[in-house]
Structures are given as structure tokens and as C-alpha cells.
Amino acid sequence: MIEIKKFTLDNGLTVVVNEDKTTPFVAFNLLYDVGSKDETEDKTGFAHLFEHLMFGGSANIPSFDEPLQRVGGENNAFTNTDITNYYITLPKENIETAFWLESDRMLCLDFSQKNLNIQKNVVCEEYRQRYLNKPYGDTWLYLRPLVYKVHPYQWATIGKNIEQIENATLGDVKEFFFKYYAPNNAVLSISGNITVEEVKVLAEKWFGPIERRRVPYRNIPQEPKQTEKRTLTVHKNVPYPSIYKTFKMCKRLDNDYYITDFISDILSNGKSSRLYKKLVQEKKLFSDINAYITGETEEGLFVFSGNIMKGVRVEDAEKAIDDEVNKLKEGFLFEYELLKVKNKIESTIQFSETNILNKAMNIAKFELFGDANLINSEFANYSKVQILDIKRVANELFVDENCCTLYYLPNE
Amino acid sequence: MSDMLDRKLEPQFKIIDKIDIVKAEKKTLANGIPVYSINAGEHELVKVDIIFEAGEWSQKIPMLAYSVVSMLCEGSLFHTAEEIADKFDFLGSYIYYNTQKHTATITIYSLQKHLEETLQLIEEIIKYPLFPEKEFETFNNKRKQQYTIDNQKVELLAQKHFCRALFGNEHPYGMYPELEDFDRINTNNIRSFHAQYFIAENCKIIIAGKIDESHIDLLNRFLGDIDWQKMFIQQSLKHDIHPSIEKQIFIEKKDSVQSAIRIGKVTINKFDADFPKLQIVNTILGGYFGSRLMTNIREEKGYTYGIGSGLVSYKNAGYFVITSEIGKNVTQDAIKEVYFEIDRLQTELVPEKELEVVRNYLMGNVLRNFDGPFALSDTLKTILEYDFGYEYFETYVETLKTITPKQIQSIAVKHLEKSSLYEIIAG
Numbered sequence: 001m002i003e004i005k006k007f008t009l010d011n012g013l014t015v016v017v018n019e020d021k022t023t024p025f026v027a028f029n030l031l032y033d034v035g036s037k038d039e040t041e042d043k044t045g046f047a048h049l050f051e052h053l054m055f056g057g058s059a060n061i062p063s064f065d066e067p068l069q070r071v072g073g074e075n076n077a078f079t080n081t082d083i084t085n086y087y088i089t090l091p092k093e094n095i096e097t098a099f100w101l102e103s104d105r106m107l108c109l110d111f112s113q114k115n116l117n118i119q120k121n122v123v124c125e126e127y128r129q130r131y132l133n134k135p136y137g138d139t140w141l142y143l144r145p146l147v148y149k150v151h152p153y154q155w156a157t158i159g160k161n162i163e164q165i166e167n168a169t170l171g172d173v174k175e176f177f178f179k180y181y182a183p184n185n186a187v188l189s190i191s192g193n194i195t196v197e198e199v200k201v202l203a204e205k206w207f208g209p210i211e212r213r214r215v216p217y218r219n220i221p222q223e224p225k226q227t228e229k230r231t232l233t234v235h236k237n238v239p240y241p242s243i244y245k246t247f248k249m250c251k252r253l254d255n256d257y258y259i260t261d262f263i264s265d266i267l268s269n270g271k272s273s274r275l276y277k278k279l280v281q282e283k284k285l286f287s288d289i290n291a292y293i294t295g296e297t298e299e300g301l302f303v304f305s306g307n308i309m310k311g312v313r314v315e316d317a318e319k320a321i322d323d324e325v326n327k328l329k330e331g332f333l334f335e336y337e338l339l340k341v342k343n344k345i346e347s348t349i350q351f352s353e354t355n356i357l358n359k360a361m362n363i364a365k366f367e368l369f370g371d372a373n374l375i376n377s378e379f380a381n382y383s384k385v386q387i388l389d390i391k392r393v394a395n396e397l398f399v400d401e402n403c404c405t406l407y408y409l410p411n412e
Numbered sequence: 413m414s415d416m417l418d419r420k421l422e423p424q425f426k427i428i429d430k431i432d433i434v435k436a437e438k439k440t441l442a443n444g445i446p447v448y449s450i451n452a453g454e455h456e457l458v459k460v461d462i463i464f465e466a467g468e469w470s471q472k473i474p475m476l477a478y479s480v481v482s483m484l485c486e487g488s489l490f491h492t493a494e495e496i497a498d499k500f501d502f503l504g505s506y507i508y509y510n511t512q513k514h515t516a517t518i519t520i521y522s523l524q525k526h527l528e529e530t531l532q533l534i535e536e537i538i539k540y541p542l543f544p545e546k547e548f549e550t551f552n553n554k555r556k557q558q559y560t561i562d563n564q565k566v567e568l569l570a571q572k573h574f575c576r577a578l579f580g581n582e583h584p585y586g587m588y589p590e591l592e593d594f595d596r597i598n599t600n601n602i603r604s605f606h607a608q609y610f611i612a613e614n615c616k617i618i619i620a621g622k623i624d625e626s627h628i629d630l631l632n633r634f635l636g637d638i639d640w641q642k643m644f645i646q647q648s649l650k651h652d653i654h655p656s657i658e659k660q661i662f663i664e665k666k667d668s669v670q671s672a673i674r675i676g677k678v679t680i681n682k683f684d685a686d687f688p689k690l691q692i693v694n695t696i697l698g699g700y701f702g703s704r705l706m707t708n709i710r711e712e713k714g715y716t717y718g719i720g721s722g723l724v725s726y727k728n729a730g731y732f733v734i735t736s737e738i739g740k741n742v743t744q745d746a747i748k749e750v751y752f753e754i755d756r757l758q759t760e761l762v763p764e765k766e767l768e769v770v771r772n773y774l775m776g777n778v779l780r781n782f783d784g785p786f787a788l789s790d791t792l793k794t795i796l797e798y799d800f801g802y803e804y805f806e807t808y809v810e811t812l813k814t815i816t817p818k819q820i821q822s823i824a825v826k827h828l829e830k831s832s833l834y835e836i837i838a839g
Contacts, residue, residue: 022454023783024432060419065702070769071425072776091779096423104419121714128669129717129737135564209417237667239560271485271497281493284550287557310557340502347504347523354455354784 002359004372005196009203011212012184016363016372017199018191020356026192028088028098029360030106033187033368034180035082036157037220037298045159048079049123049168050176054086056115058105071097079157082297083368089357092193096202103206106186109177113170124162131158135238139305139408146232147246147301147404151223182213189364189372191356223248223299229400233407240287241314244406245304245321247397252297253369258381259393260293260302263328265341266390267291272340274324275306285309285317297369302397314407325398331391338385345382428775431809433782435802436618436792439628441636443612448792449628450620453785456524458621460531461793462538462635466516466609467584469727470649473596474589479551480605481509481516486547489540493547496537505530513584513726514797516609524621528630535634538610543599556594566672567737569663569838574674577661577834578731580654585726611642616796620789653678653729656834663838671743671839675750676733677832681725682798688811689823690732694723695770696762696820697753698734702769704753705734715739715746727797732828740839747835757824761817774812778805 006016036047054077055064068075073090088098131137140156148154159165188207190199226248250256268275268291275289289306308317352358363372436448464481471477485500485507486493500507505522507530518538522530562568572588579586617635619627655678680687691699698705698721705719719736738746781791795804 024779025783066769067422069700069702069773069776072428072772072779074776074780089780091426091428091776093426093428094423097425100419100423107419118711118714122710122717125670125715125737125739126717128739133566133668133670133737135561205417237564239564240557270501272494272501277494277497280554281547281550284553287554307557307561309553336502340498343502343504345504347506347521350455350457350523351506351521354453354457354786 001376002353002363004363004375006367006372007196007200009183009208011208011210012182013203013207013210014187014367015199015203016187016189016367017194017196018189018356018359018363019195020192020359023193023356024092025089025356026092026095026098026190026194027356027360028090028095028102029189029191029357029364030086030102031187031189031364031368032084032086032181033185034084035080036155037081037152038180038218039152039155041152041155041160043164043168043172044155045123045157045165046168046172046176047084048157048159049119049165050173051077051079051084051086052119052123053109053115053173054105056112056119057110058101059108059110061101061104062110064101064105067097068101073097080296081153081157083365085361085364087357087361089192095194095198099202099206103210106181106183106207107210109181111170111174111177116168116170116173120165120168123158123165127158127162127165131156135236136242136408139242139244139406142232142234142408143244143246143404143406146230146406147248148223150221151298152220153223153296153298153300178213179216182215183207183210184212185215187364187367189360189367191360191363220298226404227401230404231407232405233409235409235411238408238410240310241308241410242408243304243306243308243314243318243321244408245318246404247302247402248299249293249302249397251299252295256393259385259389260397261295262338262341262382262385263390263394263397264291264293264302265344266328266333266337267324269341269344275321278324279306279317279320283320285312285320289321314409318405325394328390328394329398331387333387333390335387338387342383346379349379427772428779429813431778431782431805433802433805434788436788441617441632443636443638443641445612445615445617445635447617447619447628447631448796449623450618450785450788450792451623452620452788453622456622458520458522458524458527458619458623458627459786459789460520460522460620460631461618461789462518462520462534463616463618463793463796464516464610465514465614466605467512467514468587469514469584469651470609471584471605473601474587474593475555476597476601476605477516478511479597480602480610481511481518483543483548483551483602484509484518484537484541486551487542487544488536489542490536491533493544496533499533500530503530507534524627527627531630531634538635539640541606543602543606545599548599548602552594552597556591559589559591559594566665566668566670566838567735569665570672570674570836571735573661573663573838574676574733574834574836575731577656577658577836578676578678579729580656583651583653585653585729585731612638612640613642618789618792618796620785622785659833660835661837663836665839668839669740670737671740671837672735672737673743673747674733674735674836675747675833676721676731677834679723679730679732679827681727681730682795682800682804686823686827687725687730688808689815689819690827691723691808692770692774692812692815693757693820693823693828694721694732695774696766697721697757700770700773702773704756705750708753709736709746709749713742713746713749715742715749719746743837743839751830754824754828754830758821758828760821762820764817767815767817767820771812771815775809778809778812
């Protein structure tokens with residue numbers, strides 16, 4: 001159970017607080033409601049590039065990192081398809097430094113051509129390091145456009161290609177900032193050794209004076225229903241074939257989300273889960289296989305990803321996945337299995353609540369979904385799942401017309 | 413609305429000068445196993461580390477130690493691999509099997525209410541594992557396949573050749589497997605390694621969480637028996653370091669778009685009084701986001717997504733290393749800057765302002781290392797094999813508070829001499 005208090009400033013900034021006196025630290029998390037889904041197809045990778053620019057100094061403070069390190073702080077950020085999230089942990093005595101730094105870069109960035117040029121290079125190297133220079137590293141660069149034809153989830157957060165990152169201009173940067181980096185487009189969440197009264201004073205002082213901005217109405221093109229199964233085969237310099245099978249699933253706030261996630265746990269959470277037991281241990285078809293959901297806000301994906309064992313035919317490996325899927329569709333499930341997944345979820349949730357940074361990130365995410373307190377119904381939502389729910393959702397989800405498969409094979 | 417704040421003015425801050433450490437209480441099980449008990453935190457959770465002196469130092473074949481500890485859960489006298497996995501998952505307990513250079517560790521994260529059943533199973537897999545042939549074959553084939561994939565990564569190639577160059581491929585600190593080494597492991601050598609090393613005399617335990625006597629009783633019940641004492645003291649093996657004569661090594665990987673680099677050397681470990689000072693020097697050079705290497709090579713030149721340096725201490729030696737993945741066309745330029753930054757540490761005094769940042773940043777890290785039961789337990793683990801007490805951290809904090817730019821310079825001169833550095837490039 002995470003106790004949450006919240007308030008909203010006049011400029012629209014929502015603040016969520018969880019007091020935790022067991023630690024000498026405070027976690028400070030600022031979530032902006034902008035991700036790569038807000039990009040246009042000719043300027044992809046921009047939300048993420050922008051995240052890098054946020055560290056290049058702001059209107060009144062030349063360096064973001066240095067003053068923070070000077071007070072014993074740590075920070076980082078991430079961007080995904082839905083959000084951009086900045087986080088700091090620091091000793092409780094020095095929490096005001098976080099308010100000072102983070103509010104100044106919300107007020108106005110120091111737009112510099114030099115910084116833009118350098119960060120473009122850094123992001124291009126990140127692109128090479130994480131996506132191009134690792135075996136199977138570019139999987140999602142193929143998978144996303146196969147699955148989504150219209151929706152902006154069709155490009156990876158890092159961007160469609162390196163050229164679009166290289167083409168970003170200072171004009172783009174300024175426009176993006178004033179469009180999305182607004183108090184009324186953000187959630188500030190705090191967890192740690194601080195009271196909500198202290199947070200109120202500091203939030204008013206540092207964020208209060210920032211003016212509300214006109215955030216554009218989000219109008220994202222919706223993906224039309226897929227009508228036939230899609231496949232793509234690529235040949236690359238990798239040692240073994242891999243298979244990625246995806247099914248489009250419901251939105252994050254849909255009731256079936258928990259059932260769908262539950263299915264992924266039945267299949268692949270832990271060494272006693274079905275895929276590992278059958279396909280790795282017993283049949284020896286895969287060296288590694290996973291089922292998971294991407295968990296995005298809009299229609300995300302249920303993914304099977306497996307590295308196929310040397311000497312095994314890709315068709316046989318795929319058929320074995322299909323067999324497991326069919327068992328679920330037929331309702332071949334045991335109460336014991338469901339209870340096991342519920343126990344694991346209970347344990348995972350309890351461990352996640354020991355970490356203030358985790359808590360701060362999560363309550364911000366749930367506040368964006370509508371109410372930070374939703375986080376406390378998570379376990380109940382999973383607990384409700386029954387065999388019949390799984391059977392129903394499996395039958396809706398796992399159909400050929402909803403399936404996209406990428407065969408990632410070694411060069412011939 | 414006008415902004416009345418002076419946003420240029422940094423808020424007041426406090427320097428951390430005291431760390432409150434919840435210290436472990438040392439207890440002993442009936443069979444002599446030392447237990448370090450850390451009572452901290454308010455959640456009904458517990459973490460247990462069961463540590464055996466059974467790491468890579470003790471193995472004669474690469475990966476044998478890892479294979480042994482990983483295979484513990486693959487079948488016991490009383491349960492099959494499948495049943496064991498099922499039981500742990502049903503309890504919601506997370507079990508991790510790992511080896512380090514000198515130790516093998518089984519780590520348990522469990523809800524307190526399930527600790528008893530979890531430990532019962534742990535006793536079984538530690539004392540009575542079967543190491544069945546079929547499960548071993550699957551395990552080994554999977555590992556082989558993963559190895560082949562990893563071997564395509566430039567950072568792995570660079571790291572492997574770096575450690576080999578520093579210590580020699582026969583030395584546990586430089587030993588990296590080749591594909592054919594997987595075929596040298598079998599259930600026989602696994603069984604005999606287990607019989608030799610997974611005994612009470614060779615074991616230590618750390619337990620952390622909201623701990624009371626009842627939890628120690630549980631440890632005594634399942635792991636405190638004299639039935640797994642062997643009544644002999646393990647002789648520690650000897651290994652000599654055989655460094656490569658060639659200091660510059662290039663591993664070609666034609667299709668790569670970046671090069672991975674490793675620059676470094678064998679150096680002092682935690683037993684040496686200079687170690688805390690060298691840690692501070694390392695931090696200034698490449699140990700945090702604001703470090704000189706990051707500032708110069710990433711933030712000013714954009715040559716890389718990340719560059720850092722590290723200081724690794726093992727029981728019998730340490731090493732210093734600079735690591736990065738760099739665009740192929742700027743690799744040489746970046747390496748030039750690396751030497752430039754080392755040179756600058758040796759020839760110029762670190763400005764007070766920069767030292768203040770590093771000092772406070774590192775003090776924050778010390779505070780983090782003692783925040784909550786799980787951090788306390790991880791931190792204790794870093795000194796146990798040296799037989800240090802908590803004074804080690806007090807010395808470190810004292811060094812942090814008092815180190816001078818002059819001392820930093822002389823440590824850099826003493827320990828980072830350029831001609832002693834190895835340079836490995838893969839890509």
C-alpha cells in the first residue's frame with residue numbers, strides 16, 4: 001500500500017507525494033506527457049533527442065548535472081513511445097536543489113546550436129551502440145513498421161533512422177519545447193523523507209511562477225484493424241534464427257489489460273512457466289523464449305520472442321508456440337497455476353514498494369492515467385483474473401488476422 | 413506574472429558528513445557458519461545471501477564454478493528440476509545463482525511468511541543436488557548458444573582480450589572460455605566440485621530485512637546442521653599472473669560500426685592504503701556523469717554515447733580500466749583525448765571546485781550504500797572477503813573529506829603511468 005497525497009498548482013502542474021520516513025533520501029520524478037507517438041513521421045526520434053538537450057543547461061543555470069552532483073544527487077531520464085521522464089534522487093536535506101534545477105529547465109532551456117550538434121552526435125552513437133552494433137539489436141526497427149501501418153508506434157523511440165536525427169534543427173527544438181514542456185503537461189511525483197507540506201511550499205516557490213502553456217490537443221491517427229496475418233523475413237549476420245510473434249492487444253486502461261498481462265505470466269514468468277518448461281527444458285527448441293506485453297498506453301503488443309536452438313527448424317519452433325497458445329484458447333488451465341502467478345505478482349509488488357525511486361516513477365505514471373491511487377488496486381486487478389477470462393481473451397487476442405511475425409535469420 | 417525569484421542563486425545545501433550505518437550483528441550457526449544479520453527496514457521481506465568460497469579461483473576449467481551453482485536447482489534427491497522451479501515460483505520467492513572471482517552466491521528474495529518453505533527447499537538443493545545428465549545437457553547447450561551470440565559483441569571481445577592480456581588466460585582473473593571449453597564440463601566434474609566446496613566450513617550467510625531471532629532459528633534449522641561439515645579446511649589454490657608482452661591489441665570485426673575500447677592495467681586492490689585515494693582519482697577521471705572523460709569525449713566532442721573508467725578490486729589483485737564504444741571514424745581521436753585527460757591529472761592540480769563536486773557526489777553514494785536492508789547487505793558483501801570491518805568505510809569517508817589536489821596528482825602519477833597501460837580495440 002502506497003499512501004498518496006496530491007495537489008495541483010494554478011498553472012496546472014499536478015504534484016503527487018508519498019511520504020516515506022525509512023530513508024534519508026528523496027526521489028523527485030518529473031514526467032512530461034510527450035513521447036515518440038507525438039512525433040511526425042518525417043521527424044522521428046525527436047522526443048528522445050530532446051531529452052538529451054534538457055541536460056545542456058537552462059535559462060539561469062549553465063549546467064544541470066554539476067550542481068546536483070555537488071549536493072550528493074544522482075539523476076537520469078528516459079523517453080518511450082508515451083512519455084518522457086526525468087528523475088533525481090538526493091539526500092533529503094538538499095531536496096530544494098532538485099526543485100531549483102528542474103523548474104528552471106521547465107521555465108526555459110538554453111537553446112544552443114553547439115549543444116544540439118553535439119547531442120545529435122551522441123544520439124547517433126547511441127543508435128549505433130544499441131541498435132546497429134549488436135546481434136539482433138535492430139529487431140524492433142523491423143518489427144514496429146510491420147505491425148503498425150498508421151499509428152506512430154510504427155517507429156522506435158530512438159527514431160526511424162540516423163538521418164532524421166541528423167536533420168533536427170534548433171527551430172524544431174524550440175517549437176517542441178514550448179509545445180510540450182509545460183506545467184500543465186507534466187506530473188511531478190515525490191517519494192521519500194519529506195512531508196507534503198514541505199513539498200507544497202517548494203513547488204509553489206519554484207514551479208508556481210511558470211506560466212501555463214498551450215499544449216496541442218493530441219490527435220493520433222488510430223491503427224485500422226488488421227485483417228490478415230503479416231510476416232517479414234530478414235537475413236543478418238547472426239549465428240541462430242530468432243522468431244518474434246506479436247499480437248495487438250488492448251489499451252493500458254482497458255479491463256482486459258490485466259488478463260492479457262496475466263497470460264504472459266502464465267506463459268513466461270519464471271522457470272516453472274509453460275514456455276520455459278515445455279519449449280526449453282522438455283522439447284529443447286529454444287535457447288531462450290519469452291512472452292511479454294509492451295504495456296503501452298494505446299494499443300500495445302503481446303510479444304513472443306525466442307532464440308531458436310541450433311539445428312531446430314523454424315517451422316517446428318513456431319508450431320510449438322502455436323500449440324501453447326491453443327491450449328490457452330481451449331481453456332486448458334489449472335487453478336494452481338493462477339494462484340502461483342498471483343503469488344509472484346504479490347511478491348513483485350511488495351519488493352517494488354521498498355524503493356522510493358520506483359514508487360515515485362510509478363505514482364507519476366498512474367496519475368497520468370487518471371489517479372495515482374490506482375496503483376494500490378493493481379494487485380486486486382490481477383487477483384480477479386479467472387480461467388474463463390484467460391480463455392476468452394486468448395481467443396480474442398491470438399488469431400492469425402491479428403498476428404505479425406518477424407523471422408530474423410542468419411545469412412545463408 | 414513576474415518571477416521574483418533569483419533563479420541564478422543556488423539554494424542552500426548541506427554537506428553530508430555523517431553516515432548512520434545499521435551494522436550487522438554476527439552470529440554463528442550450530443555448525444559454525446557465520447551469519448551476518450542486518451535488521452533494517454519495515455517491510456515483511458527478507459534477503460538471504462548464502463556465500464560459498466567456490467568461485468572462479470577454485471575452478472580448473474572455465475565456467476565450472478558457474479555451472480555448479482546454476483545446476484543446483486536442476487533436480488535434488490527429493491524433487492525434479494520442474495518441481496523445484498514450481499515450488500519457488502509458487503512461493504513468489506526469487507532465487508539467483510551467481511559466481512564471482514572467489515565466491516559462489518545463492519541469493520534469495522522472499523516474503524517473510526514464505527521464508528521457512530523457501531529455506532527448506534534451499535537446504536535440499538545445496539546439500540542433495542543430483543546434477544542430472546539430461547538437465548545438464550540442456551543447460552550447457554543453451555549456454556553455448558548464448559556464448560556464440562555474445563561473442564559477436566565488440567564490448568565482450570574487448571573485455572575478454574583485455575583481461576587475458578592483463579592476467580593471462582590461465583589466471584582466474586583473465587580466464588575467458590572458448591567454445592570448446594563447454595565440452596570439458598560434465599556432471600562428473602560438477603559433482604566433485606560441489607562435494608569439495610559446498611560444505612558448511614566454506615559457507616557464510618548474510619540475512620537482511622526485518623529480522624528477529626525466529627529467522628536465525630530458521631537458518632539454524634535448515635543450514636545449521638553438522639551433517640554437511642566435512643571436517644577439513646580447503647587449501648586455497650595458487651595462480652600466477654602472466655601478462656601479455658604486447659600492450660596494444662587489435663581485434664578486427666569487419667562489419668561493426670563502432671569500436672569497443674579498453675585501456676588499463678593491473679593495479680592495487682582494497683588491501684592497499686592507496687585504494688580509497690585511487691577510487692577518488694578514478695571518479696574524477698571517468699567514474700561519474702560529470703567526469704573528465706564524459707565531459708571531454710561525450711559532452712564536448714560527441715564521439716560516444718558513453719565513456720567511463722572503473723577500478724575493480726579482487727582479493728589478490730585489482731585492475732583499472734577505461735571503457736567505451738566509439739564511432740569507428742573517431743576512435744583514434746577519442747583515444748588521444750583519453751591520454752590527454754590522464755596526462756592532465758598527472759600534471760595539473762584538480763581545481764577545488766571540481767574536487768568539491770566529486771567529494772559530495774561520492775558522499776551521496778556512500779549514504780546510498782547504507783540506505784535500506786538490501787543496500788546494507790550488498791555493501792557488507794563488498795568487504796567480507798577481505799575480512800574488513802566497518803572501519804573500512806570510515807577510512808574511506810575520512811579520505812574523501814581530507815584528500816588534497818596534491819595527493820590526487822601524486823596518486824595519478826604513481827598508479828596511472830601511461831607506459832604501463834594496455835590498449836585493446838575491438839571493431
